Amino acid sequence: VKVGHALLELARAGGARSVFVVGTGKNVGKTVAMRSIAAAASERGLAVGMTSTGRDGEAVDVLDAVTKPRLLLRPGTVLATARNLLPMHPASEILDITDWRTAAGVVTLARVRRAGYYELAGPSTASGIRSCVKRLAALHCEQIIVDGALDRVAALAGGGDAVIVSVGATGYATMEDAVNDARSLCARLRIPVYDEQRPLLRIQGALTSTIASQLAKDGETRQIVVRDATQIPAGGKALLGLLETLDLRCERPIKVVAATVASIGGERYFEPRSFAREVATATGLPTFDVYAEAMAAA
């Protein structure tokens, strides 16, 4: 399976021109998934734009010193990254200097003129990342790829973007833990949009565990409507429990189209085929192993 092409097709199937790759944690294969999509888009002749809500593409993780996969970008790719992370060599075409601030300087928009390794660090706020995606689109990027840190999920809500969830062996003691986390994350992101015809209870702000427990205790059967998935702080088993007892809905849905797995962690590995299969079964999503060039169907 040409994983990059398959992911790209799924992302663009509903007309979305931007895809966010979010992960269950650090070092779970987001960068590898991103670059495979970018390569596929370039091969199809699409103008690619890339950015990140965190930091992506560095050779060594700045926090835990783990060696990271790097981002080799092809000529023509437009990137939005912090000014101080833009390499001097090879020279890039500087398109604009924005006023979005990051720890490594303001975000600069640049076009890759020669293939090279780049680091991405775009706007860190949900509104900033949305504006950045619009700017990239205005620069005629036909496929925009964003490393979307999970705590910036608000940027995804209602934007019409496609979302790919990456899950890896890093950070989990067992495959079951990793699969459960993927299931929970996907369930949260995929809370369906509410039905106007049916009774509903709109929650202003976050659906806290206290409110949720009370609603469950009261036997609430109406749709419980939150603005978007970010308004449900619960995760893991607590979230799955809520989903069984309450009819959770949202105003601004998120379109999750696929999952990727990285079976090789820093300290352990999972058997790749069964890992992909388990994630596909748990999430109901087509699941890809970029390293193995393989896919498991839901």
Add this chain to the structure above:
Amino acid sequence: MNFAPLLDAVTARALQTSWLYAELDPVSEFGRRAYSKIVPFRPGHEQAAREYAHGIVELSRRLAQDDIDRMRDALRSSPDPVGAISRAAMGEVLDDTQLLEVLRFLDGARVVDAALIPENIRALASVLERGRAGKFGFYLSDDFDDALAAARADADRAQAEYDSIRGRLAQRVARALGRDEIADAEFIVMRDSVQTLPQGIRVVREAPTYFLCEMELDDAALEALRKRDEAAQALGVAEQAVRRTISEFVRGALDDFDHLLQHLSDLDVRLAQARFARQYECVVPDIVDARCLSFSQGAFLPLKAELEAQGSAYERISIELNDAAVLTGPNMGGKTAALHTCGFIAMLAAFGLPVPAKRATCALFDDIAWLGIGAQEEPGGLLSSFAREVIRLKELLARPACAMIVLVDEFARTTTPQEAKALLVAMVRGLRRRERLVFIATHLPGIAHDAKVRHFAVRGLRDVPKAPSSADLSAALAALADSMDYAVVEVGDESDGQADALALAHLLGLDEDIVVEAKEYLWNR
């Protein structure tokens, strides 16, 4: 604009300096830097202040509104080049984002006034022009230098050769593994899918069910890789050489850059002031070395803007002060607004700015002070409103200003009328002894007479407005505004007027029984 030398936080709040600051805000970063350094003129510099104001009005007359807008648009999109210039001054090599900033700054300068740009900076601009990519971008293109073009061509060749050799290896490995392609640097090979690993791949890590592998380069590929890296390094050196040349160009023009930046910063400030003067029909005040403040048809612009935004009319006023004076008048008749107008015009004049009036004569004050309503919003712990006012007065009396105007709004209104009157009269005399120009708004009768100062009054209600049928507050206020004559006129010291408080209470819908009883009580006394 630095208001601190002229007025304190209480007065700044009363005169709404934040409104003025925003109105006069320049559009560029460098303009804002210059703006933040503006301080008021000191007494003794009346002529300089007058000339400054004159320059603003001249500019507003000389330029059409479209010209002002066009220049401000250009300045707004001009990046601040200070970082780039400073780095060049220190002998550092500018990076491409800084070169873009310099290019765009010069674009902005050209739109504002091409004649401002000195010859050597024009030469720099023409060098940078070689890097213009599209309308707004910058790229270190081959046009800068033949050596750069040659290095880039070498690097392209070396990269193509390496890609070709590596591609062939990757195809061979993919075929051996039965795959379409080897897409990534690292890839998994399942143990059960191969009997032995094909040549040309290296195992990075082994797991019970798979190998994590990467491509192994043969001698030809390694040689191509070495050449590619050498060519890339040479290209990096060539790129940096071009940046160094341009950076040295910038360094050689530092003085001219400083002058240009200073000029554009000042122009940005002046354009904002000219726009203000034009928009609010301001005039150059006659700034004099005498303790006075007089104007005709003056306006307190923040209030004017607020009323007009609500669709209400604003009535300008005229006032002439050359010593202490008392202002009386009805409730909601504009006494406080009159004090605000005096402070606002005095403040603008102190900064050498045109003032919103038909004509104005004004001293250069070095201290504008507000006392009374509004001051009590300062934190005061256990102090009563009256105690806070007294402490504020004490503090104002101790100030060392040489030209101070004190605007007093219903001082001591929260104590007994007899004692308040005594305090007010004594305060007027005390401030006069200290040679302060003081203007006092009060409801207390006889202050002007007893303090032997001029007495002004708001004309007040032309007739008693009819209360609206519904309890609509905005309709009541509109009826009041229609009936009120806000003009301030000098009156004899026997005329203390009245507050029209009962008519106002009726208009604002106070319960009928209370209004009637109050009227009877007043009549019987």
